[in-house]
Amino acid sequence: MAEKLPHLNLAFIGHVDHGKSTTVGRLMYETGAVDPHVIEGYRKEAAAQGKATFEYAWVMDSLKEERERGVTIDIAHRRFNTDKYYFTVVDCPGHRDFVKNMITGASQADAAVLVVSTIDGVQAQTREHVFLSRTLGVNQLIIGMNKIDATTPPYDEKKYLEVKEEISKLLKMVGYKVEDIPFIPMSGLMGDNLAKPSENMKWWKGPTLLQALNNLKVPEKPTKLPLRVPVQDVYTISGVGTVPVGRVETGIMRKDDKIIFEPADVAGEVKSIEMHHEEVNEAQPGDNIGWNVRGVGKKDIRRGDVCGHPDKPPMVAKEFKAQIVVLQHPSAISAGYTPVFHCHTAQIACTITAILAKLDPRTGGVKEQNPAFIKPGDAAIIMVTPSKPMVIEKVKEIPQLGRFAIRDMGQTIAAGLCMDVTPR
């Protein structure tokens, strides 16, 4: 049944202890995804360990260290469904030491619930998570104004309006359209306005969290953007010919289309398209395909090349400008550093030739022009020169091909977006 409903990836983000795991746990319980006996068991066990009130959080926090410390450390995935959607929920950690796990969670999300304690309002990781969500392309937000049961007096509309204003300012600053975003007064712990409208807030006429989740939109397939199919692998099949395989990121590929591969710079024609071992006439975003090309040899193209139409060919960069967030690095990053950039299926050593500005990750504003170096936690605008030709697109034009991760020494050093490209 759940498999037939449209699917959405949903991340819960926000400052440490503001109630993300509790809200997810209670929502699971109220929608029947978690058995009441399980919660009852956690309630007793948590109380016995001096961790009373963490019973719902334990649905998501299953590591021993998480339960002992009462904080989420790693991201946890859980599934649940409403009558309209089937959700995969990613519960992110709020603690500043685990921001990189939050980034992994948010980078997979179609939408996010930002949980903010109505008692404490906007805090450091509220700002940081909002900025990162924006950078990572999370376009739909719901604000869960949590712990409304514990304001003074409880369920206080005045406090709600005050904190709502504070959050709105932050969202506007990084470019979210506040008019489209619901701000729901709720209690993850008591269950107010999660699955059922609360009796304790007669002043609230808006949706419950569950209704807001049902109002989310399945992201539209980017069929109107230019065709981009990054090549994952290339085969030669006897009697058929050259067959690259990959996932269509944007646009539509049709049988008999003229196509071009970049940066290889070879052109051909689509003889046939195969998906799940069946021949199809066209392929759309999200489809994993193998396509037989006329006029292209196996040796002409390789993993990391991108297939497009000749009238709007993939952009090959000589140099590009990017915004990055540094996640981890043993020391500091300065101009001249040459790690590997992972962008679509390409993995290419690129030199950071200049650091133009250091940004405040909590606001996105410029903190320092031309800094000598940047460190974990910093965001920055940089100039990059690939060691060989590389396809990358401006994130404003083709978002799917404008994001990348920077890796070195077996770690993800940074995540980023391409702002501008100097073509080859």
Ligand SMILES: Nc1nc2c(ncn2[C@@H]2O[C@H](COP(=O)(O)OP(=O)(O)OP(=O)(O)O)[C@@H](O)[C@H]2O)c(=O)[nH]1
């Ligand atoms: N009064 C009240 N307490 C809450 C509410 N939601 C969560 N809490 C309490 O806040 C504490 C932290 O809750 P968590 O759910 O672990 O918070 P979190 O946001 O997941 O924290 P991290 O994952 O570590 O960032 C626990 O003691 C919860 O019982 C709420 O709506 N009202």
Ligand SMILES: [Mg+2]
């Ligand atoms: Mg948590």
